[in-house]
Amino acid sequence: MNVFILLILGTGHLHTLSAAFHSLKHTCTAVSGDTHLPEFTALGLLDNVQFAYFDSHAKIAIPKTEWIKKEGSYYWDSLTQIAIDAHQRLKFYLQRTKDVFNQSMSTGVHTLQLMGGCVWDDETGVTEEYMQLGFDGEDFISFDLEKLTWIPSKPQAVFIKNLLDNNKADNKYWKHYLTQECIDSLKNFLDYGKSSLMRTVPPSVSLLQKTPSSPVTCHATGFYPSKVIVIWEKDGEEQHEDVEMEDTLQNVDGTFQKRIHLTVTPEEWKNNKYQCVVKVSGIKEDFIKVLTEDQIQTNWGVNDQTSTIIGVVVTLLAIVAAVIGVVIWKKKQESFLVASDGASKSSNNSTPVE
Incomplete structure (x- = not known):
């Protein structure tokens, strides 16, 4: 072909x-x-x-x-x-x-x-x-x-x-x-x-990873036209091994998106320069995203953080509930004492029944 x-x-x-x-x-x-x-x-x-x-x-x-x-x-x-x-x-x-x-x-x-x-x-x-x-x-x-x-x-x-x-x-x-x-x-x-x-629209490029052991995904989206090259490079050389390419897909607004996955250990990419390179037809500039820890968007620890936040909130609510309970109890006690005192006075001032 x-x-x-x-x-x-x-x-x-x-x-x-x-x-x-x-x-x-x-x-x-x-x-x-x-x-x-x-x-x-x-x-x-x-x-x-x-x-x-x-x-x-x-x-x-x-x-x-x-x-x-x-x-x-x-x-x-x-x-x-x-x-x-x-x-x-x-x-x-x-x-x-x-x-x-x-x-x-x-x-x-x-x-x-x-x-x-x-x-x-x-x-x-x-x-x-x-x-x-x-x-x-x-x-x-x-x-x-x-x-x-x-x-x-x-x-x-x-x-x-x-x-x-x-x-x-x-x-x-x-x-x-x-x-x-x-x-x-x-x-x-x-x-x-x-x-x-005939228009050209530059891509937005992100690096995504589900867990530290998952492949790193380079996601280019929002670009136009659809003719695009997305590659992973290691130390300036195109990486072919452990790379999986997805088809180019169209977005609802008429632009396009593409993903390419790289299977690599954290030790490997931290000791070498890995980068995702995106080339869009009609745009001379290459769009490059270097693989570093601060560039990876992930959900790591979200569940743990959520659990911690929920635990703190529950604890605070429990404390608030306890304080409110004490306040209500005190008010009830005060009301009871006032009522008791009033009843005593009323009893002392009453006329005996003949």
């Missing part, structure tokens, strides 16, 4: 980032089995930001960003019809694929996903296009634009190759779409959304 595809899918760990790369991607996913998910969903993404959505429940394509609303009703009607057609095709291909794998009677969840799109470098003008199908998260079959044929990644995908290659007109259309229409749409969409898509 080349650099362009890695950029689109977000699976590439590149050491340099360029704001010049832009991508337009469409994904269609058919699902079978016992799941609450719609049977079919389709997404449109520009630079990994979702701008269109369709599912088999609503059966209508809807905008997910303000800038894409500049497209008129003809666009949304066309997108809806394309998604409906893709739903029927992928549903059929998924069932046939399950048959080939002898999983037609399986109650488990299975997916067939179509991914197609293009990448454009706005500095060099270089473009790259792709279209592929994946079954249960693995490569299944891909489209060769030069030879206008489908290439199976697994022998079970030969039946799809035969079905697709028999329709030569469709294969020619896919090449035209990917190399021309996709690039044109990408440029138009970038122009629509440039105020938000």
